[in-house]
């Protein structure tokens with residue numbers, strides 16, 4: 215620890231934040247202090263002269279040092295917000311991202327007012343998609359799978375905490391599924407190219423590589439999912455996939471090759487085509503095209 219750090223007897227909120235701001239982003243400094251003090255943001259502003267207990271100051275310093283070493287804030291606090299709900303995250307799962315909320319919005323928009331939908335989430339990770347869909351779609355039967363047992367523990371904890379009814383299956387894509395069929399399949403699969411320098415930067419360095427990288431072009435898992443989805447969709451069912459910023463045309467190509475109809479891509483809030491999908495109209499419809 216740096217010798218400039220104030221001693222434990224006297225540090226107050228303002229001093230702790232000033233110490234942290236010399237090391238990490240100002241917003242991160244606040245989020246981590248709120249996490250240690252378990253307090254609302256307003257308290258940091260309203261009561262800057264409040265003294266920190268020695269153990270809180272020690273915990274805060276440790277968190278700030280880890281953040282300075284690059285550990286993502288979500289792994290330090292153990293939580294991340296997704297679609298208005300708080301999800302537990304650990305280094306076993308990808309940190310939920312705001313652009314993935316687009317998948318939720320598309321799913322809801324394509325089945326307005328539908329009850330009892332059968333939904334499959336492939337590669338559920340923290341469970342953010344599966345749990346959100348289970349809570350937003352009335353009486354949906356949601357199945358979520360992941361090949362990582364550690365990820366499934368996190369997803370199950372999130373479903374339990376948020377009161378979502380989701381069935382979890384350990385499976386490498388469709389491998390361990392029974393013969394269920396679904397009206398809706400969603401996935402945020404690994405889609406980063408294996409050699410992408412982005413994998414060595416920022417938060418991504420600390421995330422599970424198996425949830426990120428997918429072959430030389432990043433398309434291996436997308437291709438496997440698109441190829442396997444028709445056998446799992448009811449006629450008229452939809453598949454929506456998140457993909458990389460430059461993969462929309464490739465994703466539409468995979469969907470077309472597999473015989474999907476109504477193929478489209480949708481832009482995220484940054485204006486990047488981030489989700490592509492299509493409708494499965496059945497083998498007869500595919501063969502007559």
Ligand code: GLN
Nearest residue numbers: 402403404405406425426
């Ligand atoms: N959006 C993530 C990133 O760019 C990748 C997520 C994924 O591969 N599913 O780091």
